[in-house]
Amino acid sequence: MDKLKIEASGALAGNVVISGAKNAALPILMAGVLAETDFNVSNVPNLRDVNTSCELLRCLGAEVTRSGTDQVCISTTNLNEFCAPYELVKTMRASILILGPLLARYGKADVSLPGGCAIGARPVNLHLQGLEQMGAKIEVKEGYIKARVDGRLKGAHIFMDMISVGATENLLMAAALADGETIIENAAREPEVVDLANCLIAMGAKIEGAGTDTVRIQGVESLQGCHYQVMPDRIETGSFLVAAAVTRGKIRCTKADPKSLEAVLAKLEDAGANITTGDDWIELDMQGKRPKAVNIKTVAYPGFPTDMQAQFCVLNALAEGTATITETIFENRFMHVPELSRMGATMELEGNTCIIHGIEKLNGAQVMATDLRASASLVIAGLVAEGTTTVDRIYHLDRGYEHIEDKFKGLGGQVVRVKS
Numbered sequence: 001m002d003k004l005k006i007e008a009s010g011a012l013a014g015n016v017v018i019s020g021a022k023n024a025a026l027p028i029l030m031a032g033v034l035a036e037t038d039f040n041v042s043n044v045p046n047l048r049d050v051n052t053s054c055e056l057l058r059c060l061g062a063e064v065t066r067s068g069t070d071q072v073c074i075s076t077t078n079l080n081e082f083c084a085p086y087e088l089v090k091t092m093r094a095s096i097l098i099l100g101p102l103l104a105r106y107g108k109a110d111v112s113l114p115g116g117c118a119i120g121a122r123p124v125n126l127h128l129q130g131l132e133q134m135g136a137k138i139e140v141k142e143g144y145i146k147a148r149v150d151g152r153l154k155g156a157h158i159f160m161d162m163i164s165v166g167a168t169e170n171l172l173m174a175a176a177l178a179d180g181e182t183i184i185e186n187a188a189r190e191p192e193v194v195d196l197a198n199c200l201i202a203m204g205a206k207i208e209g210a211g212t213d214t215v216r217i218q219g220v221e222s223l224q225g226c227h228y229q230v231m232p233d234r235i236e237t238g239s240f241l242v243a244a245a246v247t248r249g250k251i252r253c254t255k256a257d258p259k260s261l262e263a264v265l266a267k268l269e270d271a272g273a274n275i276t277t278g279d280d281w282i283e284l285d286m287q288g289k290r291p292k293a294v295n296i297k298t299v300a301y302p303g304f305p306t307d308m309q310a311q312f313c314v315l316n317a318l319a320e321g322t323a324t325i326t327e328t329i330f331e332n333r334f335m336h337v338p339e340l341s342r343m344g345a346t347m348e349l350e351g352n353t354c355i356i357h358g359i360e361k362l363n364g365a366q367v368m369a370t371d372l373r374a375s376a377s378l379v380i381a382g383l384v385a386e387g388t389t390t391v392d393r394i395y396h397l398d399r400g401y402e403h404i405e406d407k408f409k410g411l412g413g414q415v416v417r418v419k420s
């Protein structure tokens with residue numbers, strides 16, 4: 001298994017080009033199932049989860065062609081299988097997003113239950129309830145969700161008990177081809193939901209209100225392929241900005257989207273960073289200063305994202321002062337805490353809150369990545385730790401960060417992949 005070796009690197013400096021967003025690319029690739037003609041997607045990041053999505057589409061019989069560094073073309077002409085098998089779903093939870101498109105276009109889908117994972121139980125009840133309200137018959141048998149509908153799904157008025165990004169996306173895709181109007185209330189407002197909605201609109205869907213908590217979809221009879229460019233990855237952007245902040249550096253993220261990152265940029269400013277932005281770039285300058293501790297509570301968008309929580313644990317571990325970080329989205333998302341403690345961080349957990357007392361330096365150590373953003377936090381910690389840090393199990397990182405070691409190298413970070 002590959003590892004990353006990281007040495008203390010001094011202040012990060014320079015420009016880093018941000019990739020397309022994993023969490024937008026995955027639902028958009030699944031939406032390819034809805035299109036009757038060729039669908040071309042660009043700015044698709046080269047990530048393990050993208051490979052898995054392409055493999056899943058191929059295993060349904062779709063033709064998937066990758067070209068250049070970031071283009072994917074999907075043709076569904078020969079799609080003739082309707083099962084997402086356990087072997088694929090277990091490696092990527094977002095495989096559940098194939099359920100809505102398959103059911104809406106073909107009336108049947110068998111999708112392995114994704115099961116729990118490192119950061120929490122992550123049930124899919126809201127996905128299933130919404131589809132049932134639209135007329136689907138669903139049973140869960142032998143670890144598979146077996147969903148069927150005679151004819152088209154029917155538009156429905158769906159009130160979501162809690163805000164779910166994935167359930168909103170699944171229902172949006174299903175409703176795009178349903179008969180009649182669907183209203184999703186208490187919908188997720190994440191920029192990736194809006195990106196998916198814009199892509200569906202480019203395919204011919206009739207959607208209003210994406211980005212608000214009430215989304216209205218007038219179902220259409222068919223959708224056509226189009227060309228769509230995936231939005232920039234706001235979590236990758238935020239991860240590099242935090243790395244620059246803890247190393248007291250100055251970096252510019254290009255091909256980024258400042259509007260999708262307002263809560264994160266506000267916290268970085270509270271931590272003492274000087275932030276300037278343009279239409280598609282963000283510059284952070286710490287002017288050589290140590291960051292100040294910032295209190296954080298993760299909530300649904302437009303609040304502070306759970307996917308940036310682990311990175312801010314590192315920022316606070318090295319900051320001036322004491323701060324608390326409260327995680328409200330996932331029940332088990334502090335697995336980086338014991339690993340950061342092994343590097344000398346002073347932090348303790350009380351329920352869903354982590355109390356962090358900032359110190360000046362961390363120590364390099366051999367640490368283990370347990371999930372995607374926890375892994376990113378350990379790499380960031382390694383950049384400021386005295387001595388060598390080795391991050392094991394980096395297959396998690398490869399799910400979500402494209403060429404992470406090359407991008408850090410470009411900023412002066414000493415990060416090397418050790419192949420094994």
Ligand SMILES: CC(=O)N[C@H]1[C@@H](OP(=O)(O)OP(=O)(O)OC[C@H]2O[C@@H](n3ccc(=O)[nH]c3=O)[C@H](O)[C@@H]2O)O[C@H](CO)[C@@H](O)[C@@H]1O
Nearest residue numbers: 023094122123124125126127163164165166167307329330
């Ligand atoms: C591929 C992708 O886009 N992943 C993101 C997506 O995950 P994902 O879409 O899985 O996350 P959700 O927004 O659905 O989860 C939010 C909360 O709702 C709960 N829940 C969800 C669905 C359901 O049917 N029942 C239920 O109880 C979950 O357990 C969790 O506690 O949004 C999360 C929250 O911003 C991010 O951390 C993930 O990076």
Ligand SMILES: C=C(OP(=O)(O)O)C(=O)O
Nearest residue numbers: 023093094307372373400
């Ligand atoms: C939790 C994440 O992803 P996923 O939902 O794909 O596990 C993430 O991107 O931080």
